[in-house]
Amino acid sequence: xxxxxxxxxxxxxxxxxxxxxxxxxxxxxxxxxxxxxxxxxxxxxxxxxxxxxxxxxxxxxxxxxxxxxxxxxxxxxxxxxxxxxxxxxxxxxxxxxxxxxxxxxxxxxxxxxxxxxxxxxxxxxxxxxxxxxxxxxxxxxxxxxxxxxxxxxxxxxxxxxxxxxxxxxxxxxxxxxxxxxxxxxxxxxxxxxxxxxxxxxxxxxxxxxxxxxxxxxxxxxxxxxxxxxxxxxxxxxxxxxxxxxxxxxxxxxxxxxxxxxxxxxxxxxxxxxxxxxxxxxxxxxxxxxxxxxxxxxxxxxxxxxxxxxxxxxxxxxxxxxxxxxxxxxxxxxxxxxxxxxxxxxxxxxxxxxxxxxxxxxxxxxxxxxxxxxxxxxxxxxxxxxxxxxxxxxxxxxxx
Amino acid sequence: xxxxxxxxxxxxxxxxxxxxxxxxxxxxxxxxxxxxxxxxxxxxxxxxxxxxxxxxxxxxxxxxxxxxxxxxxxxx
Numbered sequence: 502x503x504x505x506x507x508x509x510x511x512x513x514x515x516x517x518x519x520x521x522x523x524x525x526x527x528x529x530x531x532x533x534x535x536x537x538x539x540x541x542x543x544x545x546x547x548x549x550x551x552x553x554x555x556x557x558x559x560x561x562x563x564x565x566x567x568x569x570x571x572x573x574x575x576x577x578x579x580x581x582x583x584x585x586x587x588x589x590x591x592x593x594x595x596x597x598x599x600x601x602x603x604x605x606x607x608x609x610x611x612x613x614x615x616x617x618x619x620x621x622x623x624x625x626x627x628x629x630x631x632x633x634x635x636x637x638x639x640x641x642x643x644x645x646x647x648x649x650x651x652x653x654x655x656x657x658x659x660x661x662x663x664x665x666x667x668x669x670x671x672x673x674x675x676x677x678x679x680x681x682x683x684x685x686x687x688x689x690x691x692x693x694x695x696x697x698x699x700x701x702x703x704x705x706x707x708x709x710x711x712x713x714x715x716x717x718x719x720x721x722x723x724x725x726x727x728x729x730x731x732x733x734x735x736x737x738x739x740x741x742x743x744x745x746x747x748x749x750x751x752x753x754x755x756x757x758x759x760x761x762x763x764x765x766x767x768x769x770x771x772x773x774x775x776x777x778x779x780x781x782x783x784x785x786x787x788x789x790x791x792x793x794x795x796x797x798x799x800x801x802x803x804x805x806x807x808x809x810x811x812x813x814x815x816x817x818x819x820x821x822x823x824x825x826x827x828x829x830x831x832x833x834x835x836x837x838x839x840x841x842x843x844x845x846x847x848x849x850x851x852x853x854x855x856x857x858x859x860x861x862x863x864x865x866x867x868x869x870x871x872x873x874x875x876x877x878x879x880x881x882x883x884x885x886x887x888x889x890x891x892x893x894x895x896x897x898x899x900x
Numbered sequence: 901x902x903x904x905x906x907x908x909x910x911x912x913x914x915x916x917x918x919x920x921x922x923x924x925x926x927x928x929x930x931x932x933x934x935x936x937x938x939x940x941x942x943x944x945x946x947x948x949x950x951x952x953x954x955x956x957x958x959x960x961x962x963x964x965x966x967x968x969x970x971x972x973x974x975x976x
Contacts, residue, residue, distance in 0.1 A: 527933040530954065588937065874941040
């Protein structure tokens, strides 16, 4: 298979150091300074985004605030402000919508879209125009890296080639030069595990990966995945599928002083999960509860429920039934609730022991009130009303 | 960063705040960092992150009650 010779018309756009840059845009006093946005400002808080200046010092996403402060003691630590980040996301998406009819949000800081019937020079010109529009209409401090290629995967790789404020393309003319400069682990989806698999088959560079026959990659990856990698690296599209949502859930890592409020936290997680499930128009037939403990232990259990669940109180009852099977007295580090086996809410199974229609009407009325006056306006007495417990967060790959 | 959450009066020009009065003192707004909005329930809130010289101020307009709140200040 030769590299795809079609015009590069897929664009991947990545907001550089997203949360941190948006904070620096909002507060000009923070510009050109090492700052981080962390889940909590306490020393054990996990860093969600580091500014370009902090990254230059070696501070990375996923580090603890304590470790980052050892690198730079005067580091400014901020808590996330999700409405601000969602606003910027929507504003950029609106701008991109003027250039393409099919803009897909990959996460809060990543977009992918294609341009129709444009030559390579035009794709670059459009990309430059997009950068200018973002600076003018969203904020002069916000920079984006744009990658252009013939498929989504290589467009993403191209967007990582130059940060911040990059504009790079991978095409039939330059792919060998680009691949020569990359390590296997620079490729998205290839980390230590996959790199070791490839090494076992004598594939040690990206160019060797590209040149490997399909049979070898199938052996290395154990099946069809090898063909997918071969197709991706040759510039053909394989990642343009829509994944279906199969679960709804929420998790919370309570700080040590709130870890004893297990039931209050669980109630709030169930309220949020139920609200999101109903808003998406689903009911569930299964529930999964998991708890990681501060001593490093992990417990989880899931069941298929005998009845369809959609009301947050019912989700809580099922979660409590599961929790009663857990005998640990340790304090939790992370509590997580998920509902699964989803089906459209219109196929509601009637129950002879409870009035499901009445319950549906009640839940609809409560949701209406909460929509109007804000989530948790009407909530169970058990639920934690502390606004710092189960805060609004932007989860991985979501907006 | 200091959380305030106090009512303030704001002077607008072309829908952009140009001056605020807080604790009987006027603060002239010298730069708008970001203007974003979001919903609290069904109520639209406008948030202006601004500078008054070197003082950072975060102002929130409740579009239902038409009240302005000073949410945060910061002098980094």
